Amino acid sequence: MKKITSKGIKSLIRNNLVTVLFLVICSIGIPLSGYSPSYLISEIIVRLSRNSFLILSLLIPIMAGMGLNFGMTLGAMAGQIGLIFVTDWNVVGIPAMVLAIIISIPISILLGQLCGRILNKAKGREMVTSYILGFFMNGVYQLIVLYGMGSIIPIKNTSLVLPRGYGIRNTVNLIGIRRSLDSLFNLSIFGIKIPLMTFIVIALVCVFIVWFRKTKLGQDMRAVGQDMEVAASAGIQVEHTRIVSIVISTVVAGIGMIIYLQNIGTLNTYNSHTQIGMFSVAALLVGGASVSKANIGNVFLGVILFHLMFIVSPMAGKNLIGQAQLGEYFRVFVSYGVITMSLVLYEMRKKRENLANAEKLQENQGALNED
Template sequence: MNKNIITKHYTNNKEILNLENINPVPFIFLLLFTVGMFFSEMSLSFVINEVITRFIRDGILVLSLLLPITAGMGLNFAITVGALSAQIVLILAIDLNFYGITGFIIACFFAVVLSVILGYAIGYILNKVKGKEMITTIIIGFLANGVYQLIFLAGYGTFIKPRNTEIILSRGVGVRNMVDLAPYRNILDNIWKINVGDIIIPVFMLIVVLSFCIISAYLMNTRLGQKIRVTGEDMQKAESLGININSVRINAMIISTVIASIGQMIYLQNIGMLNVYTAHLNSDIFSGAALLAGGATIRKAKVRHAVLGIFLFHSLFIVSPQAGQNIFGNAAMGEYFRSFVAYGTLVIALILNKNKLY
């Protein structure tokens, strides 16, 4: 008996120490950031300020990816639909003159309602294509973008009558490319800020994002979270345990879409401007890249991966343009490198974890 215990203990330690279990992606990003920081010659306080801003701006969007991955559906590129829900409601709120913190809260409520409906539809579709969820969510994102563009480029001013003509193009049909979100700009960021030397810390928003981190971690320990985990590990085993896997997967997509819509609301109030036709683009790619940069895979992701990934990914994003300017004499090289980093992260993570895809 003791021999069996020792053998089991040795085997477990061997698995823990197995180098194959170490994800090199965070170390690659840390190395690239260190090199970029050196050549960019940026001040540390500037980089820290920018990283904090991006953490509160993009943190919740990244967290929206956790549940679908745990449920075995891979990266949910359909979080674009959640982002679109937020943008639709914000445009309507500006059109109907819902301003101030009250208007923002009302907009958040309706964004959540819309994202619940759309999240259910996405989950229903994905239950029909088990095993092909990632490519399906990409197509769903494209479809949702096309419908959204049609409504606000051709429908607004024709069958949808605007009240606020300032957001409409001069021809009377279609919403302008840029809509000013002045009534909501930094409406949450400015609630509670403190200065520590040259570093500005938006305490309230940090608490909000960290609260979502805690809620996400707690959710995985609830009964629903356990069902999601079992479903992601083995759907046949989950069914044998009496778990309705279709319902579990739909719930995971609903929660993911809701969190994404809230994340986009926070993102847009931080930016203060809504680029109507492009603000949602790349929200899925950048969020997925940030998560993978933190050491997550498309089969396993935790809150710590999201937090670490946001800091690593966006730190490199901040220093790369100036580093490109100083190394090559051309800032455009740094901008190209940003896109390379985003898509390259996905490719590297998929290659390194190719044995974990199925």
């Protein structure tokens, strides 16, 4: 049996500092909030079904060494466009979701291609580039939705269009597809509702990711992620592989956004997608992932811990100092803080590894010289 040493514990904590920090925050916040365990569990289940699909979209670009894909907002925009169309056409239920997915996929592929090509020109700075690209595409999205829809793109549903005759309203009621996937096949355990069908869909994506890692393309992505030059010399089309990883991520993010919004039931036309990238990345990092390494377990652990903090912090803030607003500030502060901290820790770890490698190399060279 492996011996547990203080050194081992220290390295475990050091390697999972963000997760440990969140465990501490949650363990303090839960008793302060005063929420019952059954309430917390049911809320966590809702959040798991709502967010997991979106966060899973981040795994493949990490595998290809492209870091955290903030460009997933592009996919989210595609999903929202699909939802606007199905709402306009008055299509409801599961067929509406499927139709929205079918509409979003070509848009996601197009945006993913664009994103992938740009990221290939910014190797080594993928994260900041994709983050800024998200802002840029948000402008294009707003131009299309605010000025194009209703004028160039026909929208006949008057409840969707602004009173001036073109442009989509700030809020779109998704009553036609609200909880259509979640309520398709429900399970109730001790009064806690479990949206089984949504979890089956999430499980299918997990299976797809596990299977994809074993395929030729998946192996190529891993090789590209480890070392682009070595991969290129082995005959792998590095740039193409990177584009494919971003395209897959964008498509999955688009579908994830549709699942996310069917759970919420309302589309905030100009804001829903803007924060989704940051919150998804933060949740994945909280789950113990890093810029270069992430797995399915990180996704679920991240959603549980990150959203547990989301649930308890307003009430904990209210009980602590009498203001729920503190919790709201805390959420945003922690989301950005987690990303910053993870990036700093990742860089520190990389530097430490490089230093250790250099020392080893020097030692080896010294030994060779002595011989």
